[in-house]
Amino acid sequence: MKNRKWVLGFAALVVIAGLLYGAYVILMPEGKTGAKQITFTVTQADGQTQTFAISTDQAYLRKALEAQGLIAGEESDYGMYVKTVDGTTADESNQEWWCFTQNGETLMTGVDTTPIADGDCFEAALTTGY
Amino acid sequence: MAMSPAKPKRRGVITVKQLVMLALCTAILLAVQVAMAPLPNIELVSLLVVLYTLFFRWRTLLILYAFVLLEGLLYGFGLWWIHYLYVWTVLWGAAMLLHRMKGTAGWVLLLAGYGLCFGLLCSVAYLFIGGPKAAFSYFISGIPFDLAHCAGNAVIGAVLFHPLRRLFTRFMPAVS
16 A cells, blocks of 8 residues: 555656656757748957858757857757857856847757747857856 | 753754764765766755755755855856755755655655756746746756656665665764
8 A cells, every 4th residue: 555655656757757758849949941041149248249140051059150150169968068159269267158149038948959940130148257 | 879850952952063964964965966967967965965854854954055055166156056045945845844754765756756846946046037938948948857857866766765864874863
């Protein structure tokens, strides 16, 4: 009887985990290949900005920016950790990092998993302080 | 010869011995977190928080917040640090409520469930910082990591809970 309680508990946990995975598959935005135009605005530490108009067939942001030579970084378990944007490398000893946004809203996904669509506007600003 | 009455135990007071043990446990918690940091969402911190709660009860909060402060000093006080201010306390609270639970299965279930909910708990901070959309995006995008966290906690709990509890019972007598 006592064991049955725990078996049911674990079974419920597995069901919840399955439902969460299903929610992830359904709700996670998916990129689509095909011709599209996006803009990418880079803001340096001194406030200077430069906007790039990018024509790409890529589904996700990383490859679209890499194709233009605009980003570079380190591979991690979460995808690319972007350290260099438009030739400027963030100085980690100074707590510098590149903050990526879309239409001004902070991205909750990395460049590998951020889908792009025609007309999207992305920004990267060199930020100091964690 | 008259026996002097035993000194009554003062609740809420931390003895020197307990203080030293709390400091040692804080150091172990930090060392374990740093050592396992390269493994994403595979950690021993949850298990140790539960065990510390069973043995130190409310005093575990001293360990937790010393740990959180040290983590901030080590990694920088970023947004993640806001999560840390409350996520471990939630686990502590659950362990306090369930402290009479016997056996290992229930504790493994708690640890696995906590791992599964970790992302949801962290997304609460985003609710206030970025709004509901940011919180929801954060939660959904982190689900694979929560699944790994759940599985990792379940395995670690199943393997280590019982032996560590016995070790604690031997070397750290329970305090009320």
